[in-house]
Amino acid sequence: MRSAFRDQLEGLWTQMTELAQLQVVAIERASSALLDANRQLAELVITEQDVTEQLQADLEINAMQLLAKQQPVATDLRLVLATLPVSTALARMGGLAQHVAKATRLRAPESAVADKVRRTMTEIGGAATEIAGTLTRAIQERDAQLAAEVAASDDGMDALHRQLLTQLLAADWPHGVPAAVDAALLGRYYERFSDQAVSVARRIRYVITGAVEDR
Amino acid sequence: MRSAFRDQLEGLWTQMTELAQLQVVAIERASSALLDANRQLAELVITEQDVTEQLQADLEINAMQLLAKQQPVATDLRLVLATLPVSTALARMGGLAQHVAKATRLRAPESAVADKVRRTMTEIGGAATEIAGTLTRAIQERDAQLAAEVAASDDGMDALHRQLLTQLLAADWPHGVPAAVDAALLGRYYERFSDQAVSVARRIRYVITGAVEDR
Numbered sequence: 096m097r098s099a100f101r102d103q104l105e106g107l108w109t110q111m112t113e114l115a116q117l118q119v120v121a122i123e124r125a126s127s128a129l130l131d132a133n134r135q136l137a138e139l140v141i142t143e144q145d146v147t148e149q150l151q152a153d154l155e156i157n158a159m160q161l162l163a164k165q166q167p168v169a170t171d172l173r174l175v176l177a178t179l180p181v182s183t184a185l186a187r188m189g190g191l192a193q194h195v196a197k198a199t200r201l202r203a204p205e206s207a208v209a210d211k212v213r214r215t216m217t218e219i220g221g222a223a224t225e226i227a228g229t230l231t232r233a234i235q236e237r238d239a240q241l242a243a244e245v246a247a248s249d250d251g252m253d254a255l256h257r258q259l260l261t262q263l264l265a266a267d268w269p270h271g272v273p274a275a276v277d278a279a280l281l282g283r284y285y286e287r288f289s290d291q292a293v294s295v296a297r298r299i300r301y302v303i304t305g306a307v308e309d310r
Numbered sequence: 311m312r313s314a315f316r317d318q319l320e321g322l323w324t325q326m327t328e329l330a331q332l333q334v335v336a337i338e339r340a341s342s343a344l345l346d347a348n349r350q351l352a353e354l355v356i357t358e359q360d361v362t363e364q365l366q367a368d369l370e371i372n373a374m375q376l377l378a379k380q381q382p383v384a385t386d387l388r389l390v391l392a393t394l395p396v397s398t399a400l401a402r403m404g405g406l407a408q409h410v411a412k413a414t415r416l417r418a419p420e421s422a423v424a425d426k427v428r429r430t431m432t433e434i435g436g437a438a439t440e441i442a443g444t445l446t447r448a449i450q451e452r453d454a455q456l457a458a459e460v461a462a463s464d465d466g467m468d469a470l471h472r473q474l475l476t477q478l479l480a481a482d483w484p485h486g487v488p489a490a491v492d493a494a495l496l497g498r499y500y501e502r503f504s505d506q507a508v509s510v511a512r513r514i515r516y517v518i519t520g521a522v523e524d525r
Contacts, residue, residue: 159391166381176374179394264488272490273479279491283498 126220341435460511
C-alpha cells in the first residue's frame with residue numbers, strides 16, 4: 096500500500112517533467128516556425144497542444160485521486176497540491192506557444208516578424224526555449240537552485256521585451272501598423288510564457304525546500 | 311468538529327465570492343479610468359491589486375489547511391480542490407485589470423484610447439464588467455446556469471475583440487503605430503480577463519453539478 100503510494104508520487108514528478116519537456120519542444124518549434132515563416136511547423140505546434148492538454152488532464156486526475164484515496168500529509172501533500180497549479184501553468188505555456196504558431200500561420204508564407212525586430216525576436220525565442228529547458232531540468236532533477244535560475248533568466252526576457260517595444264514604437268518604424276501589432280502581441284505571448292515558467296519554478300522550489308516563495 | 315468543518319467550507323464560498331466581487335470593481339474602475347484618462351483612478355486599481363493577492367493567499371491557505379486537517383471527500387473535496395485554480399484565475403483577472411490601469415497611467419493625461427476605437431473599447435469594458443458580475447453572482451448563488459451564461463457572454467467579447475483588431479489594422483487607421491499597439495494590447499488584456507472568467511465559471515459549474523466541463 097505505502098509502496099504503491101510512493102510510486103504514485105513519483106509518477107506525478109515524471110508527468111510534470113514530461114509536461115514541461117513538451118513545452119520546450121513547443122516553444123522551440125514555434126519560434127523556429129515564426130522566424131522561417133514555416134506554416135507546416137506552425138501547424139504541428141498547434142495540433143500538438145492536444146497532447147499537452149491531455150497530459151494536464153491526466154496529471155490533475157492522478158493528483159486528485161491521490162488526495163482522495165491516500166490522504167497525503169506534510170511534504171507529500173505539498174507535492175500533490177502543487178501539481179494542480181503547476182500543470183495548469185505548464186499547459187498555459189503550451190497555449191502561448193500555440194499563439195505564436197497561430198500568428199505565424201496567419202501571415203504565412205509572409206513572415207510575421209518585421210526585419211527591424213528580427214534579431215530581437217530571435218533572441219526572445221532563444222531565451223524562452225532556454226527558460227523552458229532550465230525549468231524542465233529543475234523539475235526532473237528536483238533542483239531548487241535551477242528553479243531559482245528560472246526566475247533570474249526571466250529578467251533577461253523582460254529586458255528583451257522592453258527592447259522590442261522600444262523598436263516598434265520608434266518614430267522611424269518603417270513597417271506600418273499591422274507589423275507593429277504582430278510584434279507587440281508576439282512579445283506579449285513570449286513574456287507571458289516566461290512569467291508562467293517563473294510561476295511554475297516558484298512552486299517547484301517550494302515543493303522541494305518548503306520555503307515560502309520570495310516575490 | 312463536523313460543524314466547524316461545514317463553517318470552513320462555507321468560508322471558502324464566501325471568500326471566493328469576495329475575490330470575484332473585487333474583480334468586478336477592478337475592471338469597472340480600470341475601464342472607467344481608461345476611457346477618461348483618469349490617472350488617480352488608475353492608481354487606485356493598481357494599488358488595490360494588493361488586496362486581491364492577499365485574499366487569494368488567504369484562500370489558498372484555508373483550502374490547504376482544510377485538506378490537511380479535515381480530509382474532505384466527494385463533493386467537499388471537489389470544492390476544496392477547485393478553490394486553488396479558481397483563486398489563481400480570479401487574482402489573474404485582477405492582474406489584467408491592473409494592466410489596463412497601467413496602460414492608462416502610462417499615457418495620462420493623454421488617452422490610451424484612440425478616437426477610432428473609443429466606441430469599441432467602451433463596449434469591451436462594459437462586456438468585461440458584465441462578465442465579472444455574472445461570474446460573481448454564479449459563485450454567490452452557486453448557480454450552474456449563471457456559470458454557463460459566463461461562457462456564452464465570452465463569445466460577445468471575442469466578437470468585440472475581432473472588431474477592435476479589424477479597426478486598428480484597417481488601411482486607413484489614422485492614429486499611428488503607438489496608438490494601434492496600445493489598442494491591441496488593451497484588447498488582449500480584456501480578452502484574457504474574459505477567458506479567465508470562463509475558466510473560473512467552468513470550475514464553479516463542476517463544483518456545483520459534478521458534471522464534466524464541456525470544452
